[in-house]
Every structure is written in structure tokens, then in C-alpha cells.
Amino acid sequence: MATQKSAPVGRPRGFDADEALEKAMRVFWQNGYEGASLPDLLTAMGISRTSMYATFGNKEELFRKALARYADGPASYGAEAVVEPTAREVATVFLHGAVRSATLPGYPTGCLSLRASLIGGEDGQIIRGLLADWRDETSTMLRKRFQRAVDEGDLPAETDPALLARYVMTVGNGIAVQAAGGAPRDDLQLITDAVLQSWPPALARP
Amino acid sequence: MATQKSAPVGRPRGFDADEALEKAMRVFWQNGYEGASLPDLLTAMGISRTSMYATFGNKEELFRKALARYADGPASYGAEAVVEPTAREVATVFLHGAVRSATLPGYPTGCLSLRASLIGGEDGQIIRGLLADWRDETSTMLRKRFQRAVDEGDLPAETDPALLARYVMTVGNGIAVQAAGGAPRDDLQLITDAVLQSWPPALARP
DNA sequence: GCACTTCTGGATCGATCGGTCCGCAATTGG
DNA sequence: CCAATTGCGGACCGATCGATCCAGAAGTGC
Numbered sequence: 001m002a003t004q005k006s007a008p009v010g011r012p013r014g015f016d017a018d019e020a021l022e023k024a025m026r027v028f029w030q031n032g033y034e035g036a037s038l039p040d041l042l043t044a045m046g047i048s049r050t051s052m053y054a055t056f057g058n059k060e061e062l063f064r065k066a067l068a069r070y071a072d073g074p075a076s077y078g079a080e081a082v083v084e085p086t087a088r089e090v091a092t093v094f095l096h097g098a099v100r101s102a103t104l105p106g107y108p109t110g111c112l113s114l115r116a117s118l119i120g121g122e123d124g125q126i127i128r129g130l131l132a133d134w135r136d137e138t139s140t141m142l143r144k145r146f147q148r149a150v151d152e153g154d155l156p157a158e159t160d161p162a163l164l165a166r167y168v169m170t171v172g173n174g175i176a177v178q179a180a181g182g183a184p185r186d187d188l189q190l191i192t193d194a195v196l197q198s199w200p201p202a203l204a205r206p
Numbered sequence: 207m208a209t210q211k212s213a214p215v216g217r218p219r220g221f222d223a224d225e226a227l228e229k230a231m232r233v234f235w236q237n238g239y240e241g242a243s244l245p246d247l248l249t250a251m252g253i254s255r256t257s258m259y260a261t262f263g264n265k266e267e268l269f270r271k272a273l274a275r276y277a278d279g280p281a282s283y284g285a286e287a288v289v290e291p292t293a294r295e296v297a298t299v300f301l302h303g304a305v306r307s308a309t310l311p312g313y314p315t316g317c318l319s320l321r322a323s324l325i326g327g328e329d330g331q332i333i334r335g336l337l338a339d340w341r342d343e344t345s346t347m348l349r350k351r352f353q354r355a356v357d358e359g360d361l362p363a364e365t366d367p368a369l370l371a372r373y374v375m376t377v378g379n380g381i382a383v384q385a386a387g388g389a390p391r392d393d394l395q396l397i398t399d400a401v402l403q404s405w406p407p408a409l410a411r412p
Numbered sequence: 413g414c415a416c417t418t419c420t421g422g423a424t425c426g427a428t429c430g431g432t433c434c435g436c437a438a439t440t441g442g
Numbered sequence: 443c444c445a446a447t448t449g450c451g452g453a454c455c456g457a458t459c460g461a462t463c464c465a466g467a468a469g470t471g472c
Binding site for chain 4: 012014038049
Binding site: 413415417419420422424425427429430432433440441442 | 443447452460465467
């Protein structure tokens with residue numbers, strides 16, 4: 001069902017599917033899921049309705065693929081962060097990555113996941129679930145990494161890893177919102193520096 | 207054009223306009239502007255299409271009034287914060303207010319402004335502008351208040367008030383996003399406590 | 413050149429969107 | 443009791459949504 005490179009018989013498609021997906025990702029990033037209409041997407045992708053359905057399935061499938069591309073590209077800083085050697089560096093790479101990703105020149109500002117998730121028709125439920133899952137995944141990665149840091153003595157024993165992960169996510173989300181609102185990268189950079197200056201925060205459950 | 211109580215001739219309306227607006231506010235809060243369809247709103251408000259248009263004008267006007275009610279009610283913590291005597295207390299009241307407002311029992315989680323703004327086709331531009339203005343207003347209030355604190359020696363002279371305001375807004379926004387994602391109030395409370403523990407953050411422009 | 417496969421643009425579908433219109437019900441002042 | 447005024451429910455409007463269908467163009471293998 002995926003890419004068959006065995007017997008390319010018939011007329012070859014007249015566009016680059018990867019390139020089209022990139023354009024679609026940007027439109028979703030800019031307008032969210034429901035805010036991105038088919039005509040919007042098709043114009044940006046430079047292809048026709050039929051070609052889109054034949055290549056990507058439908059709008060929801062197109063979004064899934066665009067999200068995968070996003071998670072693997074501009075939003076890959078989560079996975080990159082957790083391999084850092086210390087918890088402080090994990091937080092640093094994560095937050096700096098969030099700032100960079102949310103203010104990439106030539107891309108929409110903010111975070112695709114947030115822009116697309118805070119919506120709410122009934123058909124948006126699937127999408128919301130999809131994005132909630134993705135964010136949970138990131139949150140879990142951070143929590144496990146901080147748990148390890150506690151075990152290794154890199155973080156105070158009383159630190160709650162889940163709470164610390166939520167703390168980092170909270171700041172990251174705030175950055176994304178600010179960036180979407182037009183905050184300049186330098187400002188956000190200074191803010192993350194200030195946050196990281198008081199690392200680790202005292203986060204233990206009572 | 208407002209409430210005329212002089213000559214109530216004709217059939218009186220069979221519903222409480224204030225109560226209906228409250229219900230509409232909750233629907234917008236839950237689903238955003240475009241995510242809240244007329245049928246959704248009307249069902250929640252318990253009135254007919256005609257009554258809504260006669261009483262509130264149209265969907266956009268209804269949203270404006272719902273937003274005003276929101277800013278004056280559940281989201282009034284911004285105005286309440288800036289009258290506190292010290293910058294630290296301003297930040298404390300603001301962030302605790304953000305947590306409380308975003309996790310009010312019986313209300314949708316998160317922030318109406320964020321849910322409604324981060325979406326949008328072309329018709330959502332007016333709404334986005336409306337909400338951006340409101341957030342700018344809050345930001346400006348905080349900035350001026352922090353400027354005063356710097357002038358009074360309540361904050362270090364090198365502190366940049368605009369940057370500090372953005373810092374507080376960033377955390378507040380992050381809290382709203384987390385709450386919308388289902389984060390428990392207690393967790394968010396602990397996170398704000400940790401943030402406030404390192405007050406004031408070192409925020410000066412280089 | 414022919415048979416076959418695949419891609420593509422345009423017309424079209426039913427559903428839903430926000431908004432309007434009309435006829436009737438209900439209430440008040442005389 | 444009657445005339446005037448206003449509220450209300452339901453039918454209806456054009457526009458737009460995502461999705462489908464079809465005829466024809468553009469390729470490939472024999």
C-alpha cells in the first residue's frame with residue numbers, strides 16, 4: 001500500500017508527493033485542521049482534488065501524514081532532548097528547540113499541534129485525540145527521562161518526574177502560544193534562559 | 207439601543223437573556239468560535255434562531271458579548287492582579303488566577319481566548335483580532351505595572367518590564383493549554399508555586 | 413501501433429454553515 | 443374587545459464544506 005517501486009506502469013503522477021505534503025503541512029500549521037479547507041490545501045499543494053484523494057486518501061489521512069512529517073522534522077526536538085546526558089541539558093535542548101521550532105523563518109509561527117487541537121466540531125474529536133496522543137507521548141518521554149535522572153542522582157530524590165515533565169511542557173506550550181501571537185524569537189530565548197536559570201525547580205508532591 | 211425599560215409594550219421575551227449569554231459563553235469556551243455552530247449554541251441557550259438574532263444581533267456579536275462576560279467574570283484575574291501592592295504579588299495573583307480560571311469546576315477547562323483564537327478561516331480574522339487585542343490589553347496592563355515596580359525599586363533596575371510581562375503571560379498561556387489538555391488543578395498549582403519561587407526572574411535585554 | 417493502466421480537471425453530490433423571512437402566538441394600552 | 447407591538451418556531455436562502463464520479467489525457471509494456 002505504501003511506495004511501490006516495482007512496476008510503475010501507467011501514467012506517472014505529475015507532481016512530487018513529498019513536496020505537496022510539505023505544503024499541506026504548512027497550511028495545517030497555519031490554519032489548523034478545520035481552518036484549512038480543501039481549496040486552501042489544494043492551491044498550496046498545486047494539485048487537483050482528485051490527485052489529493054488518490055495520493056493521500058482523504059483530508060484526515062493527509063493531516064496524519066502532515067503531522068508525522070511535522071513530528072519528524074520541525075518538531076523533532078523532543079526526541080533530541082531526551083538523549084542529552086543531564087536533566088538540565090534535556091530541559092535546555094527541549095525549550096530552546098521549542099523556541100526555534102515555533103519561530104522558524106519561512107514557517108508559520110507557533111506549534112502545529114496546538115493550532116490544530118484547540119478546536120471543536122464533532123469530526124475534530126479524532127484529530128484532537130491524535131494530537132493529545134502525540135503530546136502524551138512527548139510528556140511520557142520527558143517523564144521517563146527525568147525518572148532516570150532522579151534514579152541516577154542527577155535530580156533531587158524528592159523531585160516528581162511527572163510533575164517536572166509537566167512543568168517543562170507548560171513552558172513549552174506557553175512559548176508556542178506566544179510565538180503564534182507574534183512574540184519575537186529573541187524575547188522567547190531570553191525567557192527560556194530565565195526559566196533554565198532556576199534549574200531544577202522544586203517540584204515534589206506534598 | 208441597550209436595555210430600554212421605559213415602555214415594555216408587546217409580548218415579553220420568554221427567556222433570560224443573561225442566562226442565555228452565560229450558556230453561549232460556555233459553548234464558545236468549550237468549542238471555540240468556529241467550532242460552535244448555531245445549532246449548538248441555540249440548543250445550549252434554549253432559544254430559537256430568531257430569538258438569538260433579535261436579542262444579540264448575529265453570531266459575531268454574540269461572541270463579543272460572551273467574551274466581555276468572560277473577561278468580566280472567570281477571566282477577571284488580570285485586572286485584579288495589577289492592583290496588588292508588589293510585583294511579586296501581582297505575579298502570584300495573576301498565575302494563581304490563571305490556574306483557577308482554567309480549572310473551574312463546572313466550566314470548560316483552559317482559556318476561552320486561546321481556544322477561540324488559534325484557529326481560523328478568513329472569517330475568523332476579525333475574531334482573532336478581537337482576542338489578540340484583549341490579550342495585548344492584559345499584556346500592557348502587566349507591563350505598565352511592572353514598569354511602576356521598577357520605578358519604585360520593587361524590581362531590579364535592569365529588569366525589562368515588557369519582557370517580564372511576556373514571561374508571566376507565557377507561563378499563564380502554558381497553564382491554559384495544560385488545563386485544556388486535562389492537567390489537574392493541583393499539579394498546575396504546584397508548577398506556579400515553583401515558578402514564583404524564583405521571583406523575580408533575571409529578565410533584562412542585552 | 414495497440415491494449416492497458418494510471419493520472420487529472422471539472423462537474424456534481426448531500427450535508428451543513430450562518431443568516432433571513434414569514435405567519436402565528438402572546439401580551440399591553442386604550 | 444380591539445388594535446398595535448413584539449416574541450417565537452419553522453421553512454427557506456445562497457455559500458461552502460468534504461467527498462465522489464466520469465470522461466479524457468498521458469504514460470508503459472508488448
